[in-house]
Amino acid sequence: MRLPVTYTSAAEALQIIKSGDRIFVHGSAQTPTNILRELSLQADRLKDVELVFISVLGQIFVDQPGLEDSFKINSLFVSEPIRKDVNEGRADYVPVFLSEIPELFKRNILPIDVAIIQVSPPDKHGYCSMGVSVDVARSAVNTAKKVIAQINPNVPRTHGDGLIHTKRFNAMTYFEEPLHEASYGGRVGPDELKIGEHIANLIEDRSTIQMGIGAIPDAVLRCLGNHKDLGVHTEMLSDGIIELFDKDVVTNKYKAIHPNKIVTGFALGSRRLYDYIDDNPAFTFLDIDYVNDPHVIRRNPKVVAINASIEVDLTGQVCSDSIGTFQFSGVGGQMDFLRGASLSQGGKPIIALPSRTKKGLPRIVPFLKQGAGVVATRAHAHYIVTEHGVAYLYGKNLRQRAAALINIAHPDDREALEKACFERFKIF
């Protein structure tokens, strides 16, 4: 039988949090800004509350100077709002594959005391939807001792693993606020589009694609207009999917698992995307320990994983989460999908990056910057793409790799790279 819905204020709902608790906070589009603001106001009564999450967006309030004794951020990804906190020592970062974050909760490595989530209003059976962020939130909620939910009518109802009954909530509050939005479109310039074209040429019809985060995946989507019967099995979705789906470029017909459905863990884009997804049975939002499991990913044919990176060295080591020691981002699902794609029949794991930064620094380099984090090892790197072309590294020795990578470096960087290659490998 359905229990009556009883709402409290956010301040009251948060009373179930005690000093020393570990709290999971819903992320991406559904970062519960209002609740975080309220939580920060309770700093005086709380000590050593640990906050774990993946990519929170917007102002999070609990990281304000002076609240360090009350709130400790221990993040599983580094998104923009906490980048400064992490690099200035006010927050910590845990490097981990996205697919394995649920294990941290389930195996009590990071047991969750309270999960704070944002959900749609309940349906007539009492079920709310976790909307466009099911990803690690599903496991957090499954394992949390207590759950606080903010009901927000702006949260879309999505199909898949994100449904949760109000019975599961220990406290419920109602607040209407816009979901967070993101757009990479403004950062897609001629170089990104050239990269998009090179990648589009690598993608065969009937492939199953995954797109990572950043301007390049956005550019790739724009270049796929003439493809046929693509499938989508990805960790995240952005606005570019709408046009491809409307134009029947994406039909999901030839996927081996979840045919006719787009499978994802979360969506991050504009309100238009969230409205498009709302109650749309073509989209299935699933638990990330399933979506990002390389053994699941590999079951689809011709999986093409497209992810961006920060720097690639001449042997193919891929740094995607830091600029030297500066922690810019996280491991995320990049490796999950690179591995899944390489195991899939006819799959293509692709790493893409402009050959130089906007300030003119080379991104194909002899050595990664000191302190750089290797997200994908050189054994995992198959295709590296810049605006100057495609380097295919799989099966190539170190010297052959260096030659292939020099060919796609910025033309003005090639001489220095050749010199470095000669010094290291005694030949070019």
Ligand code: COA
């Ligand atoms: N040296 C110095 N600065 C560099 C640099 C380098 N080698 N590479 C990048 N930067 C700077 C850029 O100049 C830019 O600075 P700006 O914001 O001041 O312009 C910033 O770092 C971001 O680089 P950019 O290439 O614009 O990043 P992006 O937004 O396209 O994202 C990643 C690229 C790699 C950070 C992003 O894809 C990521 O976080 N990946 C890891 C997780 C992942 O792939 N998950 C997979 C699925 S979600």
